[in-house]
Amino acid sequence: MTRPPTSLLVGRALRLQCPRCGEASMFSGLFRTHRTCPACHLKFEREPGYFLGSIYLNYGITALVSTASWVVLRFGYDFPSRYILMGLAAFCILWPTFFFRYARALWLAMDLRFDTKLFHARERPPTPPQETP
Numbered sequence: 069m070t071r072p073p074t075s076l077l078v079g080r081a082l083r084l085q086c087p088r089c090g091e092a093s094m095f096s097g098l099f100r101t102h103r104t105c106p107a108c109h110l111k112f113e114r115e116p117g118y119f120l121g122s123i124y125l126n127y128g129i130t131a132l133v134s135t136a137s138w139v140v141l142r143f144g145y146d147f148p149s150r151y152i153l154m155g156l157a158a159f160c161i162l163w164p165t166f167f168f169r170y171a172r173a174l175w176l177a178m179d180l181r182f183d184t185k186l187f188h189a190r191e192r193p194p195t196p197p198q199e200t201p
């Protein structure tokens with residue numbers, strides 16, 4: 069099986085679309101993820117706690133940007149630490165909130181990049197519950 073191109077998966081993730089088909093949004097609300105893709109039925113949350121990795125991704129980017137910003141502003145531009153910390157405190161609250169959906173989409177795209185079976189598998193739509201007579 070061929071690996072899907074990384075640029076395709078990242079592009080779909082940055083548009084918050086299903087990384088496998090790119091035809092439907094991953095989210096039904098601001099912070100609510102669809103259980104499955106409405107178009108190709110890819111199960112987004114593969115198992116309980118699946119998106120824990122996206123929190124690590126979000127945290128890592130936040131820590132990296134805030135640390136690099138502090139070093140550049142403090143030593144490159146000689147800003148007082150008090151003002152830098154106030155700005156970075158606001159950044160550390162606002163950025164992860166904004167990036168939440170992108171981190172989830174990128175996490176799922178990364179999973180599909182490395183698990184080609186998941187990318188090529190065709191899942192059936194969920195069956196509705198059977199009524200008992």
Ligand SMILES: [Zn+2]
Pocket residue numbers: 086087088089090091092105106107108109110
């Ligand atoms: Zn899909």
